[in-house]
Amino acid sequence: MKRMIAISLLIVGAALLAGCPKKPTVSEPSSTGSQVPSSTTTGGVGGPSTSMTPLGGDNGAMGAAGANGPLSGRTVYFDFDKAEIKPEFTDLIASFARNMTGHSNLKLRLEGNTDERGTREYNIGLGERRAQAVRRALMLLGVPETQLTTVSYGAERPAAEGDDEAAWSQNRRVEMVYLP
Amino acid sequence: MTKTFRAFLFLVLPVFCCAAHAEFVVEITRGQSLAIPIAVVPFSSAQESAASFDVADLVGDDLLRSGRFNPMDRKDMIEQPRTGAEIAFDDWRRLNSDYMVVGTLSALGPDRFNIVFELYNVLTRQRLLGYQISTNRAGLRLASHQVADMVFEKILGVRGAFATRVAYISVLGHLPNRRYRLIVADADGNNPRIIMESGEPLMSPAWSPDGQSLAYVSFEDKLPTVYVQTLKSGERHRVSARAGVNQAPAWSPDGKKLALTLSTRDGNLDIYVLDLATQALTRITDDPAIDTEPQWSKDGMSLYFTSDRAGGPQIYKIPLAPGSKPRRLTFQGAYNARPRLSPDESQLTFVTQEDGAYRIATMDLNGRGEMQVLTKGRFDVSPSYAPNGAVIIYASRDQGRGVLALVSSDGRVQQRLVSTEGEVQEPAWGPF
Numbered sequence: 001m002k003r004m005i006a007i008s009l010l011i012v013g014a015a016l017l018a019g020c021p022k023k024p025t026v027s028e029p030s031s032t033g034s035q036v037p038s039s040t041t042t043g044g045v046g047g048p049s050t051s052m053t054p055l056g057g058d059n060g061a062m063g064a065a066g067a068n069g070p071l072s073g074r075t076v077y078f079d080f081d082k083a084e085i086k087p088e089f090t091d092l093i094a095s096f097a098r099n100m101t102g103h104s105n106l107k108l109r110l111e112g113n114t115d116e117r118g119t120r121e122y123n124i125g126l127g128e129r130r131a132q133a134v135r136r137a138l139m140l141l142g143v144p145e146t147q148l149t150t151v152s153y154g155a156e157r158p159a160a161e162g163d164d165e166a167a168w169s170q171n172r173r174v175e176m177v178y179l180p
Numbered sequence: 181m182t183k184t185f186r187a188f189l190f191l192v193l194p195v196f197c198c199a200a201h202a203e204f205v206v207e208i209t210r211g212q213s214l215a216i217p218i219a220v221v222p223f224s225s226a227q228e229s230a231a232s233f234d235v236a237d238l239v240g241d242d243l244l245r246s247g248r249f250n251p252m253d254r255k256d257m258i259e260q261p262r263t264g265a266e267i268a269f270d271d272w273r274r275l276n277s278d279y280m281v282v283g284t285l286s287a288l289g290p291d292r293f294n295i296v297f298e299l300y301n302v303l304t305r306q307r308l309l310g311y312q313i314s315t316n317r318a319g320l321r322l323a324s325h326q327v328a329d330m331v332f333e334k335i336l337g338v339r340g341a342f343a344t345r346v347a348y349i350s351v352l353g354h355l356p357n358r359r360y361r362l363i364v365a366d367a368d369g370n371n372p373r374i375i376m377e378s379g380e381p382l383m384s385p386a387w388s389p390d391g392q393s394l395a396y397v398s399f400e401d402k403l404p405t406v407y408v409q410t411l412k413s414g415e416r417h418r419v420s421a422r423a424g425v426n427q428a429p430a431w432s433p434d435g436k437k438l439a440l441t442l443s444t445r446d447g448n449l450d451i452y453v454l455d456l457a458t459q460a461l462t463r464i465t466d467d468p469a470i471d472t473e474p475q476w477s478k479d480g481m482s483l484y485f486t487s488d489r490a491g492g493p494q495i496y497k498i499p500l501a502p503g504s505k506p507r508r509l510t511f512q513g514a515y516n517a518r519p520r521l522s523p524d525e526s527q528l529t530f531v532t533q534e535d536g537a538y539r540i541a542t543m544d545l546n547g548r549g550e551m552q553v554l555t556k557g558r559f560d561v562s563p564s565y566a567p568n569g570a571v572i573i574y575a576s577r578d579q580g581r582g583v584l585a586l587v588s589s590d591g592r593v594q595q596r597l598v599s600t601e602g603e604v605q606e607p608a609w610g611p612f
């Protein structure tokens with residue numbers, strides 16, 4: 001349990017680092033030792049419960065193919081125009097970190113995506129910013145830089161079609177994909 | 181095409197829904213009351229072989245789409261003169277036609293045609309233009325666009341841009357089986373030609389200044405790569421496949437360099453200039469913010485670009501001289517991005533956020549930087565000027581589909597081009 005809290009704090013730290021320090025919109029830690037509040041607005045973003053499916057055991061029996069299986073969580077969802085990792089995704093990221101640190105042969109690609117709103121090229125930038133937030137969180141948890149790559153698809157590869165919040169919330173995401 | 185056209189404010193009017201190979205249906209969504217009435221009389225033909233092509237129909241459609249003209253409906257024409265000598269000017273004056281185009285199309289050989297046309301001022305009975313154009317069948321469309329270009333320029337004093345081309349991205353199918361196509365078509369949407377097709381995203385087509393090549397971004401290898409492809413030969417060169425981001429190519433005015441957005445290892449996007457001959461790479465911006473969407477000034481000495489260094493995205497201009505600092509240009513609103521420069525550099529067009537919607541705006545570059553929002557959609561992005569600066573083409577949404585739309589650069593005339601196949605995105609209007 002102590003370890004989980006420590007990991008959560010590390011990820012909170014990563015989330016704060018991820019945001020541009022000049023931005024007034026970055027959420028502030030409320031106090032030491034407690035969870036950072038979700039950075040903005042409404043809930044209902046991207047069905048986090050489905051993303052919390054545990055990944056295998058500590059012994060790393062979970063292979064790369066299994067981790068990318070449709071039933072395994074591998075997606076971190078974000079609030080609109082934000083690149084801060086929300087607390088509900090700390091466990092998911094921690095489980096990937098455990099798997100990666102134990103297996104130096106594994107390579108993970110972090111694919112940043114945005115919803116369709118805004119200009120296409122600027123969205124590439126936002127998607128990259130999200131992928132980098134997850135990369136930093138993983139590195140803070142001990143994953144070597146050499147095992148991680150990022151790519152941003154911006155708004156070009158949506159997970160859901162549609163021009164409403166239901167679709168958008170599924171599209172603002174980073175997918176953690178094991179490379180063969 | 182009707183008399184009521186002159187009076188409406190909001191009207192949906194399908195124009196060439198039935199053209200044989202049209203990939204688009206054009207709808208005028210907002211017109212202006214100042215459209216000039218003109219009669220484009222059907223071009224008569226002595227031979228059946230030539231009669232199957234309707235020059236006047238194409239010329240009339242071009243003029244209508246420009247938003248500046250109101251071509252007379254054919255069924256309102258009392259007669260169909262072929263030459264100036266046959267025009268009963270008094271009758272046509274009563275029909276409120278200010279100008280008339282008359283002409284003939286004739287076959288000179290198996291695949292050789294002759295277009296003769298004249299433009300008249302109905303009030304003064306003066307002949308303003310008289311030309312003949314000789315072409316083969318494949319050249320009839322282009323020749324007709326050239327007729328429209330000459331008429332447009334003679335009456336308005338602005339070069340016509342009907343005989344030009346537009347590149348865009350077409351997305352076919354649905355998740356997870358989308359197909360992405362880079363297409364080049366005539367400016368009226370006809371003659372679509374597939375330049376590149378992929379199961380992974382294609383984006384950001386950019387014309388070389390000579391109109392011979394397109395630069396674009398392809399994710400065909402799952403990672404972004406910038407390519408330059410020559411249209412005629414189809415020959416393709418990989419220009420940038422560096423680690424990280426390779427995006428937003430923009431040609432220098434002399435066609436020798438590309439401005440690009442690249443990223444450092446920690447994902448910081450900045451703007452670089454790549455010399456295509458020497459491959460020398462020069463970093464232009466250096467800021468932890470997102471710097472992207474570069475666009476060259478006409479003299480090739482500066483770049484306009486988007487940066488969120490002040491919080492949200494805004495438009496900046498930076499001289500290319502080493503050590504230069506960027507200057508912020510937009511201050512109105514929380515989101516202004518993706519600048520494109522008008523051909524005379526008097527105006528910028530870009531995407532702005534207004535009431536939670538994304539719309540096309542312009543900013544005056546000569547005066548006090550006055551900003552005007554031209555469109556009313558929710559998802560209007562990717563504006564691109566026609567080479568004569570009169571019209572801006574952009575990507576919009578219609579009932580959940582990506583469509584192309586046009587707005588005159590003064591905002592008075594709006595049209596929608598609804599694709600008959602798939603969604604369309606990121607139009608880029610080619611040069612003359």
